[in-house]
Amino acid sequence: MPSSEILVQPLARRLGLLLLRRGSLLALLLILAVFAVSAPNFLSPGNIANVFAQSAILGILAFGLTCVVIGGGSNVVSGGLDLSLAANLGLCAAVYSSLNNAGLNAAQAIGLTLLCGLAVGALNGFTVVVLRLPPLLATLASMNLIAGLELVLTQNSVLPTDSALLDILATGEWLRVPVLAWVLLGVALLLGLLIQHSPYGLRLYAVGEYPQAARAAGLGVGRYVFSSYLIAGLCAAVAAFCSAAFFSGSTTGSGDMLLSVVAIAFLGVVFSRRLVANIPGTLLATLLLGFLINGFQLLNIASFWVNGVQGVLILLVVAMSSALRKEEGGQ
Amino acid sequence: MTSPALHLQGITKSFGATRALDGVDLRVEQGSIHGLVGENGAGKSTLIKVLAGIHRADSGTLAVDGQSFAALSPRQIEALGVHFIHQERLLPASFTVGEALFFGRELRCGPFIRRRAQDREAARLLREYFDLEFPAGALVSELDSARRQILQITRALLAKPKVLVFDEPSVSLVKREVDQLLAIIRRLRDQGLTIVYISHYLQEIQSLCDRVTVLRNGRAVAVVDPRSTSTAQIARLMVNREVGEMYPKAVVTPGEVVLELKGLSAGLAYRDIHLSLRKGEVLGLTGLVGSGAKELLKTLFGLVQPEQGSVHLQGRLTRLKSPRDAVRKGIALVPEERRSHGVAPLLSVLENLTLAGLSRFSRWGLLSSAAQVRESDRLIAELGIKTAGHDARVSQLSGGNQQKVALGKWLGKGCAVYLLDEPSVGIDIGAKVEIYRLIGRLAKQGAAVLVLSSDLPELIGISDRILVMHRGALAGEFDAREVDSDRLLACATGARELATVALECEQEPAHAFV
Numbered sequence: 001m002p003s004s005e006i007l008v009q010p011l012a013r014r015l016g017l018l019l020l021r022r023g024s025l026l027a028l029l030l031i032l033a034v035f036a037v038s039a040p041n042f043l044s045p046g047n048i049a050n051v052f053a054q055s056a057i058l059g060i061l062a063f064g065l066t067c068v069v070i071g072g073g074s075n076v077v078s079g080g081l082d083l084s085l086a087a088n089l090g091l092c093a094a095v096y097s098s099l100n101n102a103g104l105n106a107a108q109a110i111g112l113t114l115l116c117g118l119a120v121g122a123l124n125g126f127t128v129v130v131l132r133l134p135p136l137l138a139t140l141a142s143m144n145l146i147a148g149l150e151l152v153l154t155q156n157s158v159l160p161t162d163s164a165l166l167d168i169l170a171t172g173e174w175l176r177v178p179v180l181a182w183v184l185l186g187v188a189l190l191l192g193l194l195i196q197h198s199p200y201g202l203r204l205y206a207v208g209e210y211p212q213a214a215r216a217a218g219l220g221v222g223r224y225v226f227s228s229y230l231i232a233g234l235c236a237a238v239a240a241f242c243s244a245a246f247f248s249g250s251t252t253g254s255g256d257m258l259l260s261v262v263a264i265a266f267l268g269v270v271f272s273r274r275l276v277a278n279i280p281g282t283l284l285a286t287l288l289l290g291f292l293i294n295g296f297q298l299l300n301i302a303s304f305w306v307n308g309v310q311g312v313l314i315l316l317v318v319a320m321s322s323a324l325r326k327e328e329g330g331q
Numbered sequence: 332m333t334s335p336a337l338h339l340q341g342i343t344k345s346f347g348a349t350r351a352l353d354g355v356d357l358r359v360e361q362g363s364i365h366g367l368v369g370e371n372g373a374g375k376s377t378l379i380k381v382l383a384g385i386h387r388a389d390s391g392t393l394a395v396d397g398q399s400f401a402a403l404s405p406r407q408i409e410a411l412g413v414h415f416i417h418q419e420r421l422l423p424a425s426f427t428v429g430e431a432l433f434f435g436r437e438l439r440c441g442p443f444i445r446r447r448a449q450d451r452e453a454a455r456l457l458r459e460y461f462d463l464e465f466p467a468g469a470l471v472s473e474l475d476s477a478r479r480q481i482l483q484i485t486r487a488l489l490a491k492p493k494v495l496v497f498d499e500p501s502v503s504l505v506k507r508e509v510d511q512l513l514a515i516i517r518r519l520r521d522q523g524l525t526i527v528y529i530s531h532y533l534q535e536i537q538s539l540c541d542r543v544t545v546l547r548n549g550r551a552v553a554v555v556d557p558r559s560t561s562t563a564q565i566a567r568l569m570v571n572r573e574v575g576e577m578y579p580k581a582v583v584t585p586g587e588v589v590l591e592l593k594g595l596s597a598g599l600a601y602r603d604i605h606l607s608l609r610k611g612e613v614l615g616l617t618g619l620v621g622s623g624a625k626e627l628l629k630t631l632f633g634l635v636q637p638e639q640g641s642v643h644l645q646g647r648l649t650r651l652k653s654p655r656d657a658v659r660k661g662i663a664l665v666p667e668e669r670r671s672h673g674v675a676p677l678l679s680v681l682e683n684l685t686l687a688g689l690s691r692f693s694r695w696g697l698l699s700s701a702a703q704v705r706e707s708d709r710l711i712a713e714l715g716i717k718t719a720g721h722d723a724r725v726s727q728l729s730g731g732n733q734q735k736v737a738l739g740k741w742l743g744k745g746c747a748v749y750l751l752d753e754p755s756v757g758i759d760i761g762a763k764v765e766i767y768r769l770i771g772r773l774a775k776q777g778a779a780v781l782v783l784s785s786d787l788p789e790l791i792g793i794s795d796r797i798l799v800m801h802r803g804a805l806a807g808e809f810d811a812r813e814v815d816s817d818r819l820l821a822c823a824t825g826a827r828e829l830a831t832v833a834l835e836c837e838q839e840p841a842h843a844f845v
Binding site: 202274 | 406417424444
């Protein structure tokens with residue numbers, strides 16, 4: 001039987017897919033090319049390594065969100081979403097700073113901070129899986145709760161701190177590449193293996209995309225969704241170390257990163273053949289945004305333009321992928 | 332003699348006051364294809380859910396391969412080798428063939444999935460079982476529904492089952508795909524599997540099964556051999572014959588044609604439908620799930636756009652772009668999901684009754700509440716709506732009374748055409764009769780009424796003419812006074828008229844379905 005008979009995709013959909021996938025890669029290359037020509041030093045190894053390092057915080061948060069979106073389904077309204085990621089980062093950074101300043105040893109401070117991130121993830125998992133709240137609302141509520149906790153802890157001020165770990169993260173280099181860049185790549189590699197190449201990842205995709213099918217296959221749907229929030233919480237804690245290194249302590253206003261994180265995670269969708277959230281796509285999207293910001297800085301363009309570009313990108317991607325999904329229709 | 336592969340004895344199951352299963356026996360022999368047929372609501376799906384461990388039977392025993400159990404959990408029954416192919420295709424659309432086949436029990440190397448090995452193994456299994464090649468790297472979303480079905484069967488076969496239960500597997504398949512599926516099921520039986528096949532397409536049952544259990548009203552009324560029993564006989568066994576004095580029918584002489592469909596087609600749903608509806612006539616429309624009857628009604632609601640053909644309303648070519656558009660053109664819609672579409676449950680009876688014709692109660696954009704109260708009280712009395720008053724919320728009313736509100740809101744408007752989708756589903760007998768009376772009165776007032784219903788005795792009772800759809804085409808038109816449920820069901824299931832079927836079966840049983 002000729003394979004053309006088996007593929008029942010209409011032409012318009014295939015063109016749309018092609019445009020979306022190739023278009024986004026093309027856009028990435030185009031942006032690089034434009035900046036390479038117009039911005040001095042844009043393509044220098046130092047600058048590129050710099051972009052990687054500066055993208056680490058956003059990227060790691062976006063990896064966490066990617067896992068949640070995979071496990072909860074990619075429907076923006078009813079699917080998986082974790083709006084508390086940025087606030088969780090703020091809280092973890094504050095917790096680490098105050099523990100470190102209180103004189104706990106490195107292992108204790110780091111361990112408790114990771115635990116804090118996990119606890120927030122568990123809270124989100126609990127409200128979504130056990131209380132069955134829509135993730136959008138559940139994590140919106142926990143975002144406010146966590147931001148409040150952070151304020152209580154920091155009295156709305158910056159908690160400066162210093163430790164060996166932060167020194168290494170902030171100034172360390174390996175093979176002339178900053179440690180932060182290695183952290184980004186390391187987390188990407190680990191989660192990439194877990195999500196794209198392990199049975200856990202495949203099952204997480206099944207749970208998110210078609211819970212009934214996963215249940216029929218004997219998978220505990222709730223457990224997988226819960227675990228995706230735990231991963232997100234852990235990512236927030238790891239990103240919190242990077243942030244603390246970057247700012248030499250906790251900062252106020254970590255919540256401002258939320259929009260960028262959501263943008264990156266959904267932008268990552270277009271870098272996959274199947275139009276699903278995925279770790280390599282999220283990494284590419286992180287770098288795309290990183291290069292954009294970096295290029296704007298090199299060209300001395302006001303940084304608020306980046307916000308506008310981000311907004312447009314979110315709109316475009318969400319609109320296009322939902323239109324394509326609609327065409328796919330009910331199974 | 333070997334013990335039966337499956338043996339259910341005296342299974343009884345009640346939901347509240349209704350008895351869904353009443354002492355049902357089902358005996359499935361090793362290596363046979365056993366059919367299970369019955370009307371909607373006869374208890375097929377409840378029986379299967381009891382077998383699958385989703386429902387727990389009130390009484391009765393369940394034996395697998397000679398071993399008796401009182402009740403089993405879904406996991407236990409799977410461990411015993413009984414697997415289910417559900418009606419829905421339970422496969423994630425963005426998965427590749429290999430992933431969809433193996434997720435949940437992946438082939439792995441250490442902590443990682445062996446994607447290549449899975450794809451290779453998937454290709455090998457599909458070739459071995461079904462002699463099929465899927466394009467390399469194809470995603471589930473790119474496969475048609477028959478191939479998804481095959482993929483799901485393969486998934487079940489991975490667990491090396493002894494018994495496979497197919498629950499209405501052919502509903503969303505087209506003819507050619509059904510033939511393919513039946514051939515595959517026969518092959519599985521020849522490989523030694525025991526098959527339970529649930530369907531209401533009698534042709535499939537006839538050509539496929541070795542034995543058939545017929546369910547009616549929660550009882551197993553007969554176990555027959557389809558080779559010596561015609562589809563029409565099976566259809567007769569399925570039908571409930573009690574037709575009481577439930578149907579007050581006013582005699583009306585139909586007037587001129589109000590609504591006419593010419594050669595209407597919409598994709599795979601239905602094709603080439605010609606239909607005319609006259610003033611003062613009640614036209615019944617029926618068909619099984621997947622027959623296209625529902626989609627046809629949706630087209631008239633303005634929800635589905637036809638691809639070919641035309642709709643003529645009172646002689647004029649019309650396009651129904653949306654439900655709003657249909658209402659504006661004088662069509663009254665009473666959808667099946669009355670709670671979500673037919674009435675606004677949180678609004679009062681008065682508001683619901685006057686919603687459709689608010690312009691009649693308003694002057695210079697303001698509502699006249701006195702006129703609204705008068706009209707709604709009149710309708711409440713006239714329709715016998717049991718409510719605490721016109722201020723009561725509709726959500727507090729019983730299903731039957733909600734339906735009366737849904738119908739009543741159109742009454743004062745004097746619509747020319749009424750489209751009713753399953754008007755009596757989920758309401759009690761008493762309220763049903765009142766709904767039927769109301770339909771009769773609509774026709775008497777000169778409205779043209781189209782009723783879609785799967786309750787055949789009801790349709791015969793209230794309609795003048797009945798159209799039956801089968802797999803997207805009009806399969807027959809009957810005068811309601813001269814037809815009985817047997818013939819309607821035979822037509823809807825694709826069995827032919829009694830005499831011809833009996834004749835064909837004697838001559839060439841293998842070709843009972845064509």
